[in-house]
Amino acid sequence: MKTLLKSDNWYLKCGAFIMAVILLTVLTGLFWTPYDPNYMDTSARLSSPSFAHLFGTDNFGRDIFSRVMQGLGTSFMVSFCINLIGLIIGTIVGAAAGYSGGLFDDVLMRICDAITAFPSVMLALVIIAVIGRGDMDIIWILGTLFIPSYARMVRSEFVQQKSCNYVRMARLMGAKPLRIIFVHILPNIYKTLLPAATIGFNNAVLAEASMSFLGIGVSANRPSLGRMLNESQGFLIGGAPWYAAFVGFSIVLLVMGLALLGEGLQAEQNRGKK
Amino acid sequence: MNKKIISVLLAALMIFSLCSCGKDKGSERKAANEVVIGIAQDLGDSLNPYQMTAAGTKEIMTNLYEGLYKVAPSGDYVPAVAEDCNISEDGTVYTFPLRQGVKFHNGKEVTAEDVIYSFKTCLEISVDSSLPAVLQSADVKSEGNNIVITLSAANNDFLAYVSLVYIIPEGYSAEAATNPVGTGPYKFVSRSVQESIVFEKFDEYWGTPASIKKVTCKIHENSTALIAAINAGAIDLVPHLTLDQVAGIGEGYDVLEDSMKLVQALYLNNAREPFNDVRVRKAICYALDIDEILKITAEGHGSKLGSSIYPAFSKYFDESLVGMYPHNVDEAKRLLTEAGYPDGFSMTVTVPSNYTPHVNVGQVIVRQLQEAGIKAELKEIEWNSWLTDVYSGRDFDSTVSGFDASTLTANALLARWTSDNKKNMIGFKSERYDELIAKATVETDDAIRTQLYKEATRVLAEEAANAYIQDLAEYTVINKDLSGYTFYPLYRIDFTTIYYK
Numbered sequence: 001m002k003t004l005l006k007s008d009n010w011y012l013k014c015g016a017f018i019m020a021v022i023l024l025t026v027l028t029g030l031f032w033t034p035y036d037p038n039y040m041d042t043s044a045r046l047s048s049p050s051f052a053h054l055f056g057t058d059n060f061g062r063d064i065f066s067r068v069m070q071g072l073g074t075s076f077m078v079s080f081c082i083n084l085i086g087l088i089i090g091t092i093v094g095a096a097a098g099y100s101g102g103l104f105d106d107v108l109m110r111i112c113d114a115i116t117a118f119p120s121v122m123l124a125l126v127i128i129a130v131i132g133r134g135d136m137d138i139i140w141i142l143g144t145l146f147i148p149s150y151a152r153m154v155r156s157e158f159v160q161q162k163s164c165n166y167v168r169m170a171r172l173m174g175a176k177p178l179r180i181i182f183v184h185i186l187p188n189i190y191k192t193l194l195p196a197a198t199i200g201f202n203n204a205v206l207a208e209a210s211m212s213f214l215g216i217g218v219s220a221n222r223p224s225l226g227r228m229l230n231e232s233q234g235f236l237i238g239g240a241p242w243y244a245a246f247v248g249f250s251i252v253l254l255v256m257g258l259a260l261l262g263e264g265l266q267a268e269q270n271r272g273k274k
Numbered sequence: 275m276n277k278k279i280i281s282v283l284l285a286a287l288m289i290f291s292l293c294s295c296g297k298d299k300g301s302e303r304k305a306a307n308e309v310v311i312g313i314a315q316d317l318g319d320s321l322n323p324y325q326m327t328a329a330g331t332k333e334i335m336t337n338l339y340e341g342l343y344k345v346a347p348s349g350d351y352v353p354a355v356a357e358d359c360n361i362s363e364d365g366t367v368y369t370f371p372l373r374q375g376v377k378f379h380n381g382k383e384v385t386a387e388d389v390i391y392s393f394k395t396c397l398e399i400s401v402d403s404s405l406p407a408v409l410q411s412a413d414v415k416s417e418g419n420n421i422v423i424t425l426s427a428a429n430n431d432f433l434a435y436v437s438l439v440y441i442i443p444e445g446y447s448a449e450a451a452t453n454p455v456g457t458g459p460y461k462f463v464s465r466s467v468q469e470s471i472v473f474e475k476f477d478e479y480w481g482t483p484a485s486i487k488k489v490t491c492k493i494h495e496n497s498t499a500l501i502a503a504i505n506a507g508a509i510d511l512v513p514h515l516t517l518d519q520v521a522g523i524g525e526g527y528d529v530l531e532d533s534m535k536l537v538q539a540l541y542l543n544n545a546r547e548p549f550n551d552v553r554v555r556k557a558i559c560y561a562l563d564i565d566e567i568l569k570i571t572a573e574g575h576g577s578k579l580g581s582s583i584y585p586a587f588s589k590y591f592d593e594s595l596v597g598m599y600p601h602n603v604d605e606a607k608r609l610l611t612e613a614g615y616p617d618g619f620s621m622t623v624t625v626p627s628n629y630t631p632h633v634n635v636g637q638v639i640v641r642q643l644q645e646a647g648i649k650a651e652l653k654e655i656e657w658n659s660w661l662t663d664v665y666s667g668r669d670f671d672s673t674v675s676g677f678d679a680s681t682l683t684a685n686a687l688l689a690r691w692t693s694d695n696k697k698n699m700i701g702f703k704s705e706r707y708d709e710l711i712a713k714a715t716v717e718t719d720d721a722i723r724t725q726l727y728k729e730a731t732r733v734l735a736e737e738a739a740n741a742y743i744q745d746l747a748e749y750t751v752i753n754k755d756l757s758g759y760t761f762y763p764l765y766r767i768d769f770t771t772i773y774y775k
Binding site: 038040042045059060061129215216219220221233234235236237239 | 497498501502505516518519521522566569570571573627628630633634636637638640641651652653654656659
């Protein structure tokens, strides 16, 4: 913490600050919100921002601030799970491909290429159209689509590390491949993985928001930023322009915080290399 | 220095010309006697009179096509291509003398052969769900200038079906999909998909001539763009707007309130547990607070319903059914306990995600059901899945949706709930109901028939077949310079009655 405050890495500082504020909001939102986010106050439809309703209310008379608090939580949770799936499976695939090489490597990487060849939102749409939609299906669908990018990155790191001396030594000493992969190589590449994960997190937030905006993301029982943005667009002219503004601003803040954090981590890592 | 002055002048000119753009277009249109109508859906389907599927296409193409009879704003059927109609005593033989001098838009005069051809083609290629079955049992012949139709059994709604058989020139069916020709007050000029359809006044129309010379139906699928276009003065008339959309519209327009003419309800799967228990269905009815639903979703606008008939259908609408299940959570809980669900049960409320009004109502309903101890959850699906899974597959607990009437007949709304009707998606079963509908369909005395239908709607209400909600309010925005817009009891935009003051 101290080193963070003293550091002149402003990306990292700003990013960490924004994310700390958002994380605090999300954690508070888990236990307490000013209003029940699903409570509909008939007498306060589309009221403008005030002390009673910090961000105003939506067309059902629900408090937008409370919904944004929980919406941020939904975005966070969904994006975290998406990345966890992408990261874990992507690492396994990438490690296997990179370490073994040869035909196995080729086949795995071409499968990844095939998945990335489709625009992810379109592919997700197709999958949802075929299997139907459950409350949280979006997590594993987007999670699967996030595997290739991680796999490719891990693979290239592995190809590089494989020819390093410490790996050769380990192999000479008779270490098993699994041990080399997990105990020797992985700890050495986590510094590359970390900034990539923040960027991935960022992409996941945007992907979830766009899916929810299109009405195929998280179900309506749970507040979601993308969905709120979609609902708010009908009131842009005349009705309640602040609705879209506050929700859009929250998404921008979240994405910006993550982007700065990612940038900062990258800079930190580059400094280490010098 | 000189350059600066010139550039400032140029900028001023540009701003000035931009300002004048929006306003002048309106008065230009007035001078040319033209009207632009904003349409919120693409009209990309076939323009063939028997193969139009979208309600949006049908409601404007009735300005171009006419049948032997057509529907009037009052809901009555009035003569169009035919001059009159004589019905035999037993109700099986209809004789239509053709009106003299009715011309198609291509200049040809309408003959008996054209009418026969139209009926034949309609039977062959119609995509309507009920029309072919009716025509199947009708034998259409020409006797001189008369069209004689013999039915195998009396059908009191027959004129309503006749009005759907639009008359086109003999042998013209294939071309009609892209270049429609009819006998109506307006003729087709051009269409560009996802952009517009243009109509022009038909000067040789047999009836009262229309006032507006040229009508352009401009397509704006995105509602925000539609509202912006209205505010820019680019559009004179837009039907089917919601209250929230109307709120964003500036001066220069009148707002007319109307209803959507559909039965919106929480449709309950009567064939599935626990909804097969009438006490559970009644409990759900008591749990819903319709006034609150209207207040939240439309500031209190909308007409409450008690059964599967909407108020615009005044002949069959029974007002006494509306308040049958007032909001009463205690009663709902009592009924649930009686039915063996003291702690409630879990259910899903399925809504088609593209219909915002249904989704909004669904969200309020879920909350109200939860207040009565029922663990309700909203499930959004897209329209095609709704059609296959809910409507055809009948795989749902409950769904918020709306049914409209294809023809102005009680059967169009009520016949679907008879036990073995294919369209009875809720699996409603009542012998008494089936009996009433069967009787009403063949009854020739209008008063008795109306009574039978009314009794049938009472059965639906008493059995709490569905939790009926409302006929949604909708709004038409019209240029203040225009007047004469007329509402119909079914989907229709009539260009002929509009005129510039």
